[in-house]
Amino acid sequence: MKLKSLILGSVAAAGLSTAGFAADLGVLTSLDVCDSLGISGLTISSADNCLQITGEVKYEFNWGDYNGTFPGMGTATHAGTRNVMDNDSVTVNGVVYDNDWSSDVDSWLKFVGTASSDFGPASATIKIKNEHKVTVVNEGYAVPAAGGAAVYTAPAAANANVVIDEAYVSIGDTTVIMAGKKGSVANFGDDEPFNFLGLFNSDAVDKGVMFAKDLPYDGGHVIQVVSDLGNGVVVKGGLENLDSNATAAFGVGGYYDAVAGAQNAGTLVGVVEYAGDGITAHVTGMAGGILDGIVENWAVHAGVTGTFDMFKVRAAGAYSANNANDTHWNVLASAEATFDMFKIALSGEAAGGQNAGVAVATQTGIGGSIGATVTEGVSINLGGKWFDEDNNVANNESYQVAAQLVAAVSETIKITGEIGVYGTNKAAAVATAGQTDFYGAAELAWAPGGGFTSSVKGEVHQNGAYKVTFKAAKAFQ
Structure with a gap:
């Protein structure tokens, strides 16, 4: 049964309970307004307004030892951080705490009410949004900023606030x-x-x-x-x-x-x-x-x-x-x-x-790749990129080289595998110049239809970092 039919059927059942609701039933089930405005999807109409409802839910879970940053990839002066996944840990009374994990649910629901006017469609849009996320680093243990022994700090409570992400009116064609x-x-x-x-x-x-x-x-x-x-x-x-x-x-x-x-x-x-x-x-x-x-x-x-x-x-x-x-x-x-x-x-x-x-500092970078379709549904990519954080200073470069295989196992399942290496000639506090970090990753993606997508990805690094990521999402409109 379609969701629209279910909603309208429920309205009909409720409307038959009283004469007042019965009189309004014909107005609520009219779809002429939506059709004339060219609006489709999940809609509910009145005599002159069409209400369109869309939304999405996305979930992501990460687990491993990945919170550290590979030394040398650096932070640009005004371009943000280019960090490579690395492991780190905290030792308390001889016990090593190194696992990291996060759980994140993102959701939104959008309502658009539209009617015709002399200037074109007139709409009011309201979008509510929520991100519910918990992040744990080194199993909750951290070294105080002032130094001293590591202490356990309970992860911050997940943000459960629902916010108005959009609220606006519009008119015109x-x-x-x-x-x-x-x-x-x-x-x-x-x-x-x-x-x-x-x-x-x-x-x-x-x-x-x-x-x-x-x-x-x-x-x-x-x-x-x-x-x-x-x-x-x-x-x-x-x-x-x-x-x-x-x-x-x-x-x-x-x-x-x-x-x-x-x-x-x-x-x-x-x-x-x-x-x-x-x-x-x-x-x-x-x-x-x-x-x-x-x-x-x-x-x-x-x-x-x-x-x-x-x-x-x-x-x-x-x-x-x-x-x-x-x-x-x-x-x-x-x-x-x-x-x-x-x-x-x-x-x-x-x-x-x-x-x-x-x-x-003036910064420059280049990158290139070559891809080939081996057979139907199977392709490979070879590529690399290089970056100089300061053109006037020696030993300030970083690079990445990788090979990728993408295979469509079926119409709904795709496997992606990648091996590569990050490297830099920059010196780090705990290592000599010429650091490298080989890595490998594999992902299984599933898209069975109906707007549902899901994937599982594993990634391991030479520097000791590893991470497993699960994702699932579904949108409706």
């Missing part, structure tokens, strides 16, 4: 006006490398290129307009971060100097996008902290991807600055060629900038 709490209209796409291992700095900024983290702040309380001009051109504009979601200070511990949180309130966002004739491209501009009448920081992100028969090319860049003479730039280029059973990809990246007007 080719031009849509939106206001409330939601994500940004900024476009940060067309910037991921094509090679299968990616690039070190790209991974550190969540794939691609990016300006300094959280500069400017976006999303939150917003007023936005999106307009489709035709011929593949879309323009977007918004006033975002009107609720000043910055903390008391901005940039503490990061690349930028601290600025009072309230001064970062209000971000003006403008976007131009194009999609057509094998090309997708965008330019996103942002100016932060405008509500006090002074632009405290600004940023630009741009990307373009071209697909021409057997070839794909991509270029992307990001730049940001603030009124304290801090700047950051990040660029990336990638190309891919497909020849029958082979696929070849090459990528490069670079990043740099200034801190208070003084140049910081």
Whole structure:
């Protein structure tokens, strides 16, 4: 029995119990509004409103000895951390505590009520979200910050709060006006490398290129307009971060100097996008902290991807600055060629900038891969990537080389195996230069249909780290 039928059947049963509910039954079971608005999925309609319900539940469990970080992979000045899984432990009275684990349930439920208007569909959206996660490191034992004997600290209670992730209204068709709490209209796409291992700095900024983290702040309380001009051109504009979601200070511990949180309130966002004739491209501009009448920081992100028969090319860049003479730039280029059973990809990246007007380290990286379809459902990938954290300093490089096998055992089961090595010529406090860490990983993924996916993955490292990960997810719409 379909879920919609079950819901409406329950409403019918309840409605027949009283004359009042019976009179409303025809209104509740009408689907004409949803059909006329082109809305499908799980819906409930009234005489003039269609309520669409979507949601998802994801679960992830990790267990092993993986919380440490492989020495030498380092932390970039303004690109985040590129850490490789490593083991660590705490010894108390001769007993070694080294196991780590985490259990994480992410869920969300979204309601969109839509009706027709003279300006196009008018909608109200509410999305509730919850992350319920517990993380345990070294079985709960830790060394106090001030030193001394290790002590047991009970893991923090899981966050069970349900939050309103989105709450906004919108109206329009080719031009849509939106206001409330939601994500940004900024476009940060067309910037991921094509090679299968990616690039070190790209991974550190969540794939691609990016300006300094959280500069400017976006999303939150917003007023936005999106307009489709035709011929593949879309323009977007918004006033975002009107609720000043910055903390008391901005940039503490990061690349930028601290600025009072309230001064970062209000971000003006403008976007131009194009999609057509094998090309997708965008330019996103942002100016932060405008509500006090002074632009405290600004940023630009741009990307373009071209697909021409057997070839794909991509270029992307990001730049940001603030009124304290801090700047950051990040660029990336990638190309891919497909020849029958082979696929070849090459990528490069670079990043740099200034801190208070003084140049910081310029960083560069390259990566490449070659893939081959051996038989139907079986493919292999060979690749590597290299990164120099400071082009002006010797012995500051890191690398990864790996081989991957992907085999579709059936229409619903896929096995992925990978072996490789991380390495660096950087010296570490407890080791000499020229460290390496060989690793192996295997994953079994299952997608039986119905939107359900699940996987089990095991990973072991030469440095002693190991990790087992189980995932399961299901979305409905």
